[in-house]
Amino acid sequence: MYDVILSFITAFTVTFFAIPSIITIAKQKNLVDIPTERHSHTEITPSLGGIGIFAGVIFSIVMWTPFEAFSDLQYILASFIIIFLMGAKDDIAPMSPYKKMVGQLMAASILVYKANIKLTSLYGIFGVFELPEPFAVLISVFTIFIIINAFNLIDGINGLAGSISTLISLSLGAWFLIVDRMDMAMVAFSLVGATVAFLNYNFTPAKIFMGDTGSLLIGLICSILAIKFIEHNGDPLLLETHPNLVMKSAPAVAIGVLIIPLFDTLRVFTTRMLKGRSPFHPDKTHIHHLLLDCGLSHMQGTITLIFVNFGFILIVYFLQDIGSLNLILITLFIATVTSSILYLYTRRIRIMQNANS
Numbered sequence: 001m002y003d004v005i006l007s008f009i010t011a012f013t014v015t016f017f018a019i020p021s022i023i024t025i026a027k028q029k030n031l032v033d034i035p036t037e038r039h040s041h042t043e044i045t046p047s048l049g050g051i052g053i054f055a056g057v058i059f060s061i062v063m064w065t066p067f068e069a070f071s072d073l074q075y076i077l078a079s080f081i082i083i084f085l086m087g088a089k090d091d092i093a094p095m096s097p098y099k100k101m102v103g104q105l106m107a108a109s110i111l112v113y114k115a116n117i118k119l120t121s122l123y124g125i126f127g128v129f130e131l132p133e134p135f136a137v138l139i140s141v142f143t144i145f146i147i148i149n150a151f152n153l154i155d156g157i158n159g160l161a162g163s164i165s166t167l168i169s170l171s172l173g174a175w176f177l178i179v180d181r182m183d184m185a186m187v188a189f190s191l192v193g194a195t196v197a198f199l200n201y202n203f204t205p206a207k208i209f210m211g212d213t214g215s216l217l218i219g220l221i222c223s224i225l226a227i228k229f230i231e232h233n234g235d236p237l238l239l240e241t242h243p244n245l246v247m248k249s250a251p252a253v254a255i256g257v258l259i260i261p262l263f264d265t266l267r268v269f270t271t272r273m274l275k276g277r278s279p280f281h282p283d284k285t286h287i288h289h290l291l292l293d294c295g296l297s298h299m300q301g302t303i304t305l306i307f308v309n310f311g312f313i314l315i316v317y318f319l320q321d322i323g324s325l326n327l328i329l330i331t332l333f334i335a336t337v338t339s340s341i342l343y344l345y346t347r348r349i350r351i352m353q354n355a356n357s
Contacts, residue, residue: 004177007060007186011193015056019201022048023208031092033209045206047091049198050214054084056194057221061187070183075114076224079107083148083220087213097280100212101145107220108144112137117227119143121234123251125325144223150261151219153268157288158206158298162195163306164260165218169195171257171313172225176232179242184228191221204298219261226254248320252327256316260287260309263335287339293346308338 026032026046033047058080067073086103089095111117118140122128131139155161173188195218201207210218232238233250247253255262264287269279291301312331319327 001177003064003066004173004182004185004189007064008189008193010063011056011060011190012197013056013193014059015052015194015197016200018052018055019049019198019208022046022052023201026208033211043205045209047209047211048088048213049202049208049210050084050087050091050212050217053191053194053198053210053214054080054217056197057190057217060190060193065183065186072115072117073183075110076117076187079110079115079220080217082107082110083216084213087211087216091211091213104145104148104216105141108141108148108223111144111224112140117144117224119227119230123230123234123249123324125251125328140227143227144220146265147223147226147258147262148216148219150258150265151222152212152215153265153286154261154288155210155215156286157292157301158204159199159202159302160288160298160305161210161215161218162199162202163302164309165222166192166195166199167306167309167313168222168257169218169225172222172229175229175245175247176225179232179238179245181228181232184225184232187221188225191218206298222258226258230254249316249322249324249327252324252331253316253320255328256312256331257309259312259331259335260305263332263339264288267336267339287342290339290342290346294342294349 023046026048031046031048032044034044058077061073061077065073082103086095086100090100118136119131120136121130151161151165154164169188169191173185173192176182176185176188198208198210198214202209229247230250233247239246267287268283268285271285272279272281272283288301288305291304292298296304312335315334316327316331319330322330
């Protein structure tokens with residue numbers, strides 16, 4: 001318990017005191033994000049905040065995690081470094097999407113093959129339980145890849161990616177803590193500490209952005225927490241030691257916890273492909289863009305989406321008894337209806353604005 005608290009404090013302290021120096025150096029070296037028509041901000045802003053998050057998380061984990069109790073830690077740290085180097089390179093000199101994809105798949109493969117962070121069962125979804133090894137590997141790598149990119153895509157307004165990742169890692173970290181998985185709890189609370197410290201500089205008016213260095217890293221960490229959450233809920237030992245803490249419909253609960261980044265990615269990718277575009281073609285159709293079009297400020301949009309994500313966490317928690325597939329369908333239905341209403345309302349506002357202009 002004390003190590004978890006220390007991991008939070010350490011990550012917070014390192015990130016909090018690292019960010020000002022990063023801001024100064026980024027401005028001196030002109031390592032800044034220049035706003036274009038695709039951006040939601042209007043000020044030239046440093047975009048290397050992810051370096052501070054990385055420093056806080058890595059230092060805290062290495063400082064407080066007992067390596068003898070966390071034998072796979074070296075592989076997790078190796079995947080962190082791959083994502084960090086790729087993100088930092090992209091923030092300084094943009095990379096092609098395909099090179100970034102290769103780096104993400106390398107990090108995901110290390111986690112699956114070496115750290116054994118892998119989905120081994122669908123827990124009855126579509127009648128499938130135990131997964132054959134090749135399918136388990138493919139599904140796990142794909143899941144990590146999707147979650148990484150989901151966080152990268154929602155990093156569009158001040159405070160959003162940092163706040164959502166804080167809520168997600170806090171929720172999963174608290175569960176790991178009460179079921180005595182201190183290794184995962186320390187990873188989760190190290191991320192919480194780093195993102196809370198970063199948000200002090202990222203809330204409007206933002207002094208720095210996390211960039212790909214930060215968004216890819218928090219996506220990677222949240223993918224690890226989500227997969228470990230699903231797998232540990234299927235551990236028979238957990239049923240013996242903490243029967244009241246086993247989450248029924250664990251895959252659906254994990255989706256509910258990650259709903260904002262996951263559903264927004266699914267929605268945007270689907271609409272882009274229906275329009276004949278690449279799913280990676282950038283545009284301003286994300287949920288946070290729609291909220292801005294409705295007249296909300298960056299902070300109002302961020303707070304709205306935090307409450308929405310928290311609402312979905314409550315929904316999946318209280319409805320976990322209905323089964324994974326049913327709960328996933330209900331979650332997606334609610335998300336689809338809600339986002340459709342928002343889209344139609346935004347479209348109406350645009351029509352009225354065009355008519356008045």
